[in-house]
Every structure is written in C-alpha cells, then in structure tokens.
Amino acid sequence: MNTSLKAYEPIVGVSALKQLRQLAAGLSGCRVVHVNSTPRGGGVAEILSWMVPLMKDLGIDASWEVIRGDETFFKVTKAMHNGLQGQPVEMSGKDTRTYLETNEANVKRLRDKLEAADFVFIHDPQPASLLKLCTGRKGKWVWRCHIDLSRPHRPVWKFLRSLVEPYDASIFSMTEFSQQLPHPQFIIRPSIDPLNDTNRQLDPHEIEAIVTSYGVDRLRPLLVQVSRFDRFKDPVGVIKMFHMVSQVARVQLVLAGGGAEDDPEGDAVYREAKDEANNHPDIHVLQLPNDAHTSINALQRAADIVLQKSTREGFGLTVAEALWKGKVVIGGDTGGIRMQVHNYHTGFLVNTAEGAAHRIRYLLRNQELMREMGTKGREFVRENFLLTRHLREYLTLMNGLRKGLDKELLV
C-alpha cells in the first residue's frame, strides 16, 4: 500500500496532486477519524486502507478505528445489511439490543477520540449508533453509506434512520440511494487504488503462474467474476450463464471471492455455488484468503471478459478494477454498475443469465471491439474512478462542512 501521494503522479499527473494539496491546505492538522466494522475484506476496508494514509500525507491527522463485535452482533448487522438492500428480514427486540449494546461496548474505548475529532466518518450501519453515545462531540459527524439503500425494507430503515438523522451530513455512492433525511446528502462515488496489490501492473509470468495454479487453461477463453460469496452477487446465476455459453464456446469460469469478517453468510453461499458447479472441470469456485489481492489481480488480468452479475450492488468496485485492467465488463443492470458499464463503450448491462450469455457470445466473436472497449474503459476509470478524485471530493465536503454549505466557497 502506498502512503505517499507522490507515487500516483505518473498515473494521474502533477496537477491532480497539486489540486489535492491546495484543497487540503485549510484542513491541515484537522483530526479525522474513520470508523467501520472490519479491518479487511470488502470494499470499505479497501477504501480506508488508502484513504487514511493519503489524508495523513496531506497534513490531516487521520486515523481508522474498527468496532469489535461477536458473531451474534455480525449476524444482526448482516441481517440489517440485507434488509437495507431490500430483503424482508426481521429484526427482533433482542437483535436491536445486541446492536445497541455492542455499540455501547465500543464507545467506552473510542469516546475520547471520537468526541475530540474535528470530523468523524462512520461507515455503514454497524457503528451508526456511536453518534448518540458521544454526547460531548465537538466535530462534524458524517454517516457514509456504502450500500444500496434504494429500496430498503422499511422496518430496518426506520430503525437505522433514527440513528443517522442527527448526523451533520451523509454520503451515498449513488443518487438513487439517498433518503429523506434532515441534513445534506452528498453523493460520492467510490474509487480504486491503481497501485495496490489488487490493481498494480503484474508481470505476465506472474499472471501465468498464479492462474495456472488454479487449473485454468491459458489457451481457452476465461470468464471471471470476483466478489464476496453473497446472494446479491448471484453466483448461481453466473454458473447458469456459463452452461449456456459453454454449449457453443470452450470457455472456463472462475468465481473467486474472499469472505469478510462481518459477513457470516459467506460460507453458505460458497457451498451453494460449489453445489451448482457440481465439479464441472471448467468451473473454478475459489474461496480465497482475504489477503489474496495479487491472485485477484492476476485472475482479472487473465480474464477475457469480467462479470459482475449482481442483482443489487452498492457501487461494485470490482467493476472499476476490471475496467482499469482494460477488460470489458458484463454487469448486472443495478446500482453503481450502471454508472460504470456503458453498452458498447465499456461493457454491457444485463438483467438475466440469458442476457449475460448472449453478450459474452457476441464479444467473443468481436475481439477487436472488445479491445477498443477495454481501452476506453481504462481511460474512463482514470478520469473518474481513481482514488485521487475520491479524496478530492472528501476534501471538498470537509471544507464545505467546516465553512458552511454555501453554493460556492473560497478557501
């Protein structure tokens, strides 16, 4: 991981970095605390692993805290997560108590730091009730929602809403996810780190060695989906799609994902995918360790086409990762995938396994188009979805919250 912005200069240019330093000048020395619920695994931990050091490089006193909880707590928050993404889950009184009590247990350790901070960014629902427990807070508190909140199961949202209403602002990844709340709601798209192990350039021999170690034949087309084993990512649908394509093309499929500590359903969904694959020699269902970033990188780079056939998605960082590697993406027509996948430009949006199979067959027959789309996708990510743009928007928001949300501020 890079802790210095200077390393990004060859990718984004001098002026983009200069802009960040100028925007951060007025925030020098500010104490910023990010709080989430997992130190590794999943998009949020990945974002924080670069954002915190880069904020520090800009002179901001940034830090990252992770709330602790037992299995019961994470089962409750996973149910909340599913409910917020639209599943009709039940939250019992006991679940609510587990949630609130775990936050209370954490606040004992974090209170002094959080109350003294100039800015506190609370990521996702798990630590959301910390604000109400920090009655002596002096800074601005922002709730950062990374999940698809467009059609939440109402009882779960009502519970969470009561916790996030007192925040000074909230941030959503997509306009569609914003809700009726009594504070400003910012829209900030996530981003990727082009220099981390998941995205850095790899030597072709390294790619070869990694991919063949999973049993992939480098001479035949490879389809790859990288995501947590989560039903919203539709791994079973991807396997169905594979069977449709494999009738006419000798393709191989890799479904690769790690678990996250705050996702207890991962194992069950992994087993469902394995069952559906039924030991087919060309389907590789890989449960990778959380730190298998280089393996993920190699699989994405080795892919002919990358899939992200989600039925719900916050943003879908794996799409940006694949586009950055010059790959065409077939993505579910949902959430942030829509923002990244543009038909005939960077990939294709699909709604069914049949739609995905159709587009894959079309692309495999049109290699030149696939190359052109790959080049366009990489430039699209360079302009819009790299971490420098993401950081710039955080700095803009912080300047705004500090000085007042007038339509135009001179800092």
Add this chain to the structure above:
Amino acid sequence: MPKPFMVRDCALVIVSVSIPPVYDLRDLRERLEVCPGESLYHHFCQTLLRPTFDDPEYHNDLAFWARHSLHDKTLAERLAILNPFEFRTLEGLRLAVLDVIEDRIGELPHISNVQTGDEFRFLQALTVTFETGLSAREPGELLGAIRQMTPSSIWYHFIESRRRNPDHLDDFTCWLRDHGLQDEPGMRKLGEIDFYFMSLRELQQEILSLFETRAFGGLSS
C-alpha cells in the same frame, strides 16, 4: 496597471436535492417549477466537472435522461440544443426548459413513464474555489499559465466566470481587455468559441491554439 491574473481552481461535490424523483414529463414539469436555480445550473453547466461518462451528444442531464431513460428522441434533441449561457438568468433558462416540456406534453397522445431505477433525480453541487499560486502579470504570461491549468480551472475561468462577470464574459477576455487588447482580432475569436460541446481538455486546447496563433500578436512569444 491592471492586477495580475490570479489562477484559481475549483472542486465540487454533488449534493442531493430534496424533491421527489421524476418518472414522467408531468413530474418533470412540476419539479422544474420548484427546483433550486443551482440545481438547474448543475444539470446544464457543471456536468463536465462530474465523474460521469461523457456523452458526446447530450451535455445536459435533462436531454440525456430524455434520450436514454424516457427514450423520447424528439424531446432529447430539443433539450440538447438549449444553450444555458444564452440566458441572462437561471430563471430565463428555467422558463425555456419548461416551454420545451409543455410543448412536448401537448404533442404526445399519452405520457409514458420510466421504470424505477430510470427516474431523474435533481442534484446540485457544493463548489469550493481555491488559489493555485499560479499567476500572469502581463498578457505574455497568460499562455504559460493556461498551459498549466487543470480542466476544472479552465471551467472556472472560461465557463463559470460567465455568471460572475459583467456582460457574461470569460475571465481571460475581461483581463485582456483591461490590458487594452480589446481590438486584437483574437478577442473576437475567443468570444466565439463554441465550448458547450467540448470536453474541458478540448476547450483548453482550443484556447491555447488561439493564443499561439497570430490572432493575439505577441502573446505566444
């Protein structure tokens, strides 16, 4: 002696507007009547500064939505041609957009709506402006300064400036006039740049090309 040209830059972050989403043209008409002027400005003038896929045909969000979500090509064409910088005020722009929508509602035998997920949502932006430390003391130094500008800086001085300056002029024109260059042939050409359909990089290149020609005698020396 006129003041030096101080190069500024800006950054924006999008803010959701608390009015319900739009599912059809009647919704759009209602929401347009009440949406903040800043929201109209964002959807028509700030699209180049946002992380979005650049559609070469539709530079304003309403035209893009009409084409890609409502699938109404006629409406999209009429909205796309509206140049927000031809209006002296945002209210003028609002009335012109409403006119287009009203006309279209009158023409259509029935009003179709879009599916959930394709609705139009009003946005606006929080913009932060900052000094870059870059400046030009005399016209001969301006070319070098423009070469170093970021796309958002070009936007601020050439597009956003039209809201701030008398006669809706860009900052370069105002400053060069202060230096007595109003009669240079390049001044007219600068004013004639049709920037609305350019990317900010293309616009920067166009301005640089103009300054590098003899249209501005001596500026490129």
